Amino acid sequence: MLCWWAHVLVAVLAYASGVWGARASASNPELKADGVMPVRTHSLFSPYVDSSLQNNYWDYGGDAVIDTNRYVMLTQDRRNESGWLWSRLPLEASDFEITVEFSLKGKSPSVAGDGFAMWLSNPRAKSGPVFGSANRWKGLGIFFDTYANTPHRGFFPRISAVRNNGGMDYDISRDGENQDMARCSMQLRRTEAETRLRFTYVKDVYMELAIQNMEWNKWSTCFKVPPVDFTDAPYLGFSASTGDMSDNHNIVSVWTNRLVYNSRTPADLEAERKLAFAKSEKKSWWSANSDSDNDVAPKKGGRRDRDQGGSSLLAGLVYGILRLIKWAFIFAVVGAGGFYGFKYYKKRSRSGFKNRRMMA
Numbered sequence: 001m002l003c004w005w006a007h008v009l010v011a012v013l014a015y016a017s018g019v020w021g022a023r024a025s026a027s028n029p030e031l032k033a034d035g036v037m038p039v040r041t042h043s044l045f046s047p048y049v050d051s052s053l054q055n056n057y058w059d060y061g062g063d064a065v066i067d068t069n070r071y072v073m074l075t076q077d078r079r080n081e082s083g084w085l086w087s088r089l090p091l092e093a094s095d096f097e098i099t100v101e102f103s104l105k106g107k108s109p110s111v112a113g114d115g116f117a118m119w120l121s122n123p124r125a126k127s128g129p130v131f132g133s134a135n136r137w138k139g140l141g142i143f144f145d146t147y148a149n150t151p152h153r154g155f156f157p158r159i160s161a162v163r164n165n166g167g168m169d170y171d172i173s174r175d176g177e178n179q180d181m182a183r184c185s186m187q188l189r190r191t192e193a194e195t196r197l198r199f200t201y202v203k204d205v206y207m208e209l210a211i212q213n214m215e216w217n218k219w220s221t222c223f224k225v226p227p228v229d230f231t232d233a234p235y236l237g238f239s240a241s242t243g244d245m246s247d248n249h250n251i252v253s254v255w256t257n258r259l260v261y262n263s264r265t266p267a268d269l270e271a272e273r274k275l276a277f278a279k280s281e282k283k284s285w286w287s288a289n290s291d292s293d294n295d296v297a298p299k300k301g302g303r304r305d306r307d308q309g310g311s312s313l314l315a316g317l318v319y320g321i322l323r324l325i326k327w328a329f330i331f332a333v334v335g336a337g338g339f340y341g342f343k344y345y346k347k348r349s350r351s352g353f354k355n356r357r358m359m360a
């Protein structure tokens with residue numbers, strides 16, 4: 001029989017393997033959480049369904065089809081399809097991280113549409129015009145829009161985060177222009193690496209969307225902004241639609257983790273907020289090389305800065321000039337180093353030659 005301390009040790013080890021074992025599988029190394037717990041009810045992976053083609057925690061509908069070895073096809077590469085996939089239970093965690101592998105792999109190398117959405121919202125499982133899901137949702141929609149319905153600045157695919165309190169109609173014809181709280185442009189089709197998204201939500205601190213598309217486990221931040229407040233625990237959903245343009249919109253896997261924090265005071269949260277946004281505030285001209293493929297334009301409080309277009313153009317110009325100066329300076333330093341190094345080498349070799357002649 002085990003003595004009492006052996007029981008305690010076993011319990012501690014079991015807890016540690018549950019929390020910290022999962023910690024290792026969390027994909028964001030910058031997370032400051034005290035622990036990470038997998039949330040089975042909001043995770044999904046092959047074979048996706050049991051023998052009766054059901055999943056205890058997820059529903060799928062519309063034109064969604066499951067390939068048990070590979071993915072959930074929200075739509076296939078056919079015109080006028082729309083499909084969805086929704087968690088059956090609301091996500092009760094106050095802090096969480098969702099990592100999703102997805103693939104957009106229609107036949108066309110360039111033109112495809114319309115894109116897909118990740119939802120943290122209510123109601124669930126309702127077909128509609130917003131990337132295959134209902135309009136006037138309550139909560140957050142993150143749209144991976146592959147087709148520009150109207151001309152815009154910046155390239156598509158465009159990823160945008162749109163919050164809705166249930167009263168707003170998404171402006172489909174203008175791709176939600178002026179309705180998003182944050183956005184970026186990213187290559188999502190024909191990418192070098194498998195496409196994955198990682199959405200981190202830390203209540204009262206920040207929410208961040210990062211994308212992997214160029215290299216395995218190399219993440220580019222799309223946006224990092226103050227988090228939306230969910231009035232009700234949201235459901236996690238995915239939906240996609242095609243129109244005149246089409247694409248395969250596939251969800252390969254979903255991994256949801258609950259982030260565990262020890263109790264934090266308002267002062268701790270304030271410090272975390274400062275830390276979370278410190279990088280962008282401290283960005284110096286020296287390090288200001290905004291990723292060329294990362295056209296990030298976050299806006300505080302869900303309002304659009306009206307002068308954003310002009311100021312970002314000016315900022316782009318200034319960054320361009322500063323980068324030129326930076327590289328000119330680096331070349332000058334390297335060039336000067338090389339020149340004086342060469343001079344020194346010549347002088348040394350000449351004096352060495354002279355010495356050898358004198359010795360001879």
Ligand SMILES: [Ca+2]
Nearest residue numbers: 145147149175
């Ligand atoms: Ca669109």
